Amino acid sequence: xxxxxxxxxxxxxxxxxxxxxxxxxxxxxxxxxxxxxxxxxxxxxxxxxxxxxxxxxxxxxxxxxxxxxxxxxxxxxxxxxxxxxxxxxxxxxxxxxxxxxxxxxxxxxxxxxxxxxxxxxxxxxxxxxxxxxxxxxxxxxxxxxxxxxxxxxxxxxxxxxxxxxxxxxxxxxxxxxxxxxxxxxxxxxxxxxxxxxxxxxxxxxxxxxxxxxxxxxxxxxxxxxxxxxxxxxxxxxxxxxxxxxxxxxxxxxxxxxxxxxxxxxxxxxxxxxxxxxxxxxxxxxxxxxxxxxxxxxxxxxxxxxxxxxxxxxxxxxxxxxxxxxxxxxxxxxxxxxxxxxxxxxxxxxxxxxxxxxxxxxxxxxxxxxxxxxxxxxxxxxxxxxxxxxx
Numbered sequence: 001x002x003x004x005x006x007x008x009x010x011x012x013x014x015x016x017x018x019x020x021x022x023x024x025x026x027x028x029x030x031x032x033x034x035x036x037x038x039x040x041x042x043x044x045x046x047x048x049x050x051x052x053x054x055x056x057x058x059x060x061x062x063x064x065x066x067x068x069x070x071x072x073x074x075x076x077x078x079x080x081x082x083x084x085x086x087x088x089x090x091x092x093x094x095x096x097x098x099x100x101x102x103x104x105x106x107x108x109x110x111x112x113x114x115x116x117x118x119x120x121x122x123x124x125x126x127x128x129x130x131x132x133x134x135x136x137x138x139x140x141x142x143x144x145x146x147x148x149x150x151x152x153x154x155x156x157x158x159x160x161x162x163x164x165x166x167x168x169x170x171x172x173x174x175x176x177x178x179x180x181x182x183x184x185x186x187x188x189x190x191x192x193x194x195x196x197x198x199x200x201x202x203x204x205x206x207x208x209x210x211x212x213x214x215x216x217x218x219x220x221x222x223x224x225x226x227x228x229x230x231x232x233x234x235x236x237x238x239x240x241x242x243x244x245x246x247x248x249x250x251x252x253x254x255x256x257x258x259x260x261x262x263x264x265x266x267x268x269x270x271x272x273x274x275x276x277x278x279x280x281x282x283x284x285x286x287x288x289x290x291x292x293x294x295x296x297x298x299x300x301x302x303x304x305x306x307x308x309x310x311x312x313x314x315x316x317x318x319x320x321x322x323x324x325x326x327x328x329x330x331x332x333x334x335x336x337x338x339x340x341x342x343x344x345x346x347x348x349x350x351x352x353x354x355x356x357x358x359x360x361x362x363x364x365x366x367x368x369x370x371x372x373x374x375x376x377x378x379x380x381x382x383x384x385x386x387x388x389x390x
Contacts, residue, residue, distance in 0.1 A: 001035050001036065001094050001095065001377075001380060001381075001384075002036045002038070002092060002093050002094050002095075003030065003035055003036065003037050003038070003093065003094065003095050003096075003097060003380065004038050004039075004040060004092075004093040004095070004096045004097070004109075005023060005026075005027055005037065005038070005039045005040070005097045005098075005099060006039075006040050006041070006082075006086075006096060006097070006098045006099065006105050006106065006108075006109040007020070007023050007039060007040075007041050007098075007099040007100065007105065008041065008042055008044070008077035008099075008100050008103050008104075008105050009041055009042060009044055009045075009077070010023065010024060010039055010041040010060075010065055010067075011024070011050070018185070018216070018296070018297075018298035018299065019099070019125040019126065021298060022125075022162075022185040022186070022296075022298060023039075023099050024061075024063075025185070025186055025187075025188070025369050026185075026186065026369070026372065026373060026376060027039060027063045028061045028062060028063060028369070029186065029369035029370055029372065029373035030373050030376065030377065031061070031062035031063050032062060032370070032373075033370070033373055033374070033377065035377065037062070037063050037064065038057070038063070038064045038065075038066070038093075039063055039064070039065040039066065040066050040068065040082050040085065040086070040105070040109075041065065041066070041067055041068070041105070042067065042068055042069075042070040042077045042078075042079040042082070042105065043067045043068065043069050043070050043079070044070040044074060044077055047074070049069065049070060050067065052067045053067065054067050054068060054069050054081070055067075055068060055069075055081055055085075066085070068080075068081045068082040068085070069081060076102075076103050076104040077103050077104050077105055078104040079104070079105070082105065082108065083108045083112075086108060086109060086112045087112055090112050090113065090116040090118055091116060091118070093118060094118075094119075094380075094384060095118070095119050095120070095121070095380050095383060095384065096109055096113045096118055096119070096120040096121075097120070097121045097123065097160075098110060098120060098121065098122050098123070099123045099125055100123075100124070100125060100127065101122065101124045101125075101127045101128055101149050101152075101153075102127060102141055102144050102149065106122060106152065107148050107149075107152065110122065110152040110155070110156065111152075114155055119157040119383045119384060119386075119387050120156055120157060121156055121157060121158050121159070121160050121379075121383070122152060122153055122156045122159050122160070123159075123160040123161070123162075124159070124161065124166070124170065124295075125162075125295070126162075126166060126293075126294070126295030126296065126317075128166075128169065128170055128173070129169045129293055129295070130169070130172055130173070131293060132221065132293055150173075150175055153175060153177060154175055154176055154177060154178075155178075156177070156178065157178060157179070157383040157386065157387075158178060158179040158180070158181050158379060158383060159177055159179070159180050159181070160181050160183060160376075160379070161180060161181070161182055161183075161295070162182070162183065162184050162185050162295055162296040162317060163182065163184065163295055163296050163317030163318065164182060164317075164320065165295065165315075165317040165319075165320075166182075166295040166296070166317055167180050167182055169295070181379055183372060183375045183376055183379065184296065184366075184367055184372060185296055185298055185301065185367070185372065186301075186367050186368055186369035186370075186371070186372035186373070187298070187301040187302060187304070187305045187363050187367050187368065187369070188305070188369065189305060189364065189368070190278070190281070190302075190305040190306040190307070190360075191278060192278065192282060193275055193278040193279045193282050209236075209237065209238050210236065210237040210238070210285040210346060211237055211238040211239065211240045211267075211283075211284055211285060212227075212231065212234075212237055212238070212239050212240070212284065212285060212286055212287075212288050212311075212342055213240050213242065213280055213281065213284035213285075213286070213287045213288070213303075213308075214227060214239065214240065214241050214242065214243070214287070214288055214289070214299075215242050215243060215272070215277070215280070215281075215287060215299040215302065215303075216242075216243045216289070216299050217243050217244055217246050218241065218243050218244065218245040218246055218249050218250050218253070219246045219247075219249060220249055220292075221291060221292050221293050221294075222289070222290070222291050222292075222294075223289075223290035223291045223292050223313060223315075223333060224241070224249075224253055224290070225252075225253065225256060226290055226333050226334070226335050226338065227239065227288055227290045227338065228253060228256055228257060228260070228262065228266065229256075229260070229335035230290075230335040230336075230338035230339040230342060231262065231265065231266070231339070231342075232260045232262060232335070232339075233335060233336065233339035233343075234339050234342050234343055234346070236346060237285060237342070237346055238265045238266070238267060239262075239265060239266045239267070240266075240267050240269060240280065240284070241266065241267065241268050241269070242269045242270070242271070242272045242277070242280055243270075243271055243272075244270070244271040250268070277302075278306075281302065281303065281306040281308060282306065284308060285345065285346060285352070286303075286308055286309045286310060286311055286328070286342070286345050286346075286352060287299060287300070287302075287303035287308050287309075287310050287311075288310070288311040288312070288338070288342065289310065289311075289312045289313070289316055290311075290312070290313045290333060290338060291312075291313060291315050291316050292313075292315055292333070293315055294315055294316040294317055294318075295317045296316075296317040296318060297312065297316040297317055297318040297319075300312060300316065300318045300322065301318065301363055301367055303359070304327050304356075304359030304360060304362060304363040304367075305359075305360060305363040305364070306356075306360070307353075307356035307357055307359065307360040308356050308359070309327070309328045309329075309345050309351075309352040309353075309355035309356050309359070310322055310327060310328035310329075310355070310359065311328055311329050311331055311338065311341045311342055311345070312328065312329075312330055312331070313330070313331060313332070313333045313338075314330055314332070314333075315333070321362065321366075322359075325358055325359065325362040326354075326355060326358040326359075327355055327356075327358050327359030327362055328345075328355045328359065329341040329344070329345070329355075
């Protein structure tokens with residue numbers, strides 16, 4: 001099967017977070033299972049461009065990735081040569097899978113797929129939530145929905161979501177969709193760090209006191225304000241914030257940290273990958289994700305794979321699995337409730353370890369990339385079968 005994935009970016013994961021990492025993980029797993037997997041993406045790296053070959057395929061972990069030069073307006077990842085390539089080579093693909101909404105690559109891919117009668121899927125990747133739309137770029141996104149996105153989704157062979165929560169948010173729009181398919185993101189098996197943490201890890205002194213780890217973008221929707229307020233009620237542990245700052249939000253959080261007198265107990269380590277991420281996970285007491293809105297929660301999966309107990313809010317897409325699988329605690333977002341959950345795990349390390357072990361078993365059984373890719377291949381096969389029987 002020849003599958004084309006269209007995504008605004010393919011790297012770097014630290015800048016663009018879990019959704020892009022999940023696209024790459026899925027593509028690699030599909031390629032390992034023998035599918036002919038291609039990616040069309042932009043060269044965008046924020047205001048700059050990645051130092052990569054453009055307009056020609058580059059083999060990355062078995063996936064043929066073609067980068068196209070990003071052009072104005074960069075904010076929507078417009079890449080004119082991508083459109084030209086799609087128009088000239090559309091019939092090569094059995095299925096086109098677009099990963100985003102409100103962005104130029106999905107708009108273009110969906111439009112061309114419809115004109116050429118090629119089955120396509122759209123994965124909104126958590127971007128279709130009414131509350132989020134109301135809080136940011138409301139009028140622009142509402143106009144985009146009316147002009148483009150509703151039609152893109154209504155004519156898709158399927159809309160792929162990663163959790164029941166994301167499916168429920170999508171249904172709030174009331175659109176007539178052909179199919180909504182829930183297939184989760186996956187996670188790679190945790191690889192323990194080497195015999196000693198890197199020098200940077202040592203310099204941060206992260207092994208001196210128990211610490212709660214946050215992994216992810218420094219963004220308002222992640223609920224970091226209420227996590228910081230909760231840590232004010234947990235005197236025996238520090239908070240380590242590992243992630244890329246977005247839109248200057250860290251400055252707002254630092255003001256709150258100063259108001260609470262927590263400067264010595266909150267540590268910023270920036271984006272972490274590879275060995276540094278493994279070190280942070282291995283040394284942490286638990287991982288917390290207290291989002292106001294989260295369609296899935298990749299960092300929760302990473303923590304589970306690393307045998308770490310998690311503390312999450314009900315708004316996190318993986319919260320039902322955490323609760324049913326006994327992988328951690330689901331706490332209301334009030335600082336007092338979060339603090340109580342964190343304290344409980346700190347004071348009962350045996351309980352925390354048991355949560356971690358159950359989480360690791362759940363991640364390995366249900367969320368490994370090979371299993372996720374098989375479910376996605378079944379969806380692709382069904383879509384192609386429906387086309388043949390039209």
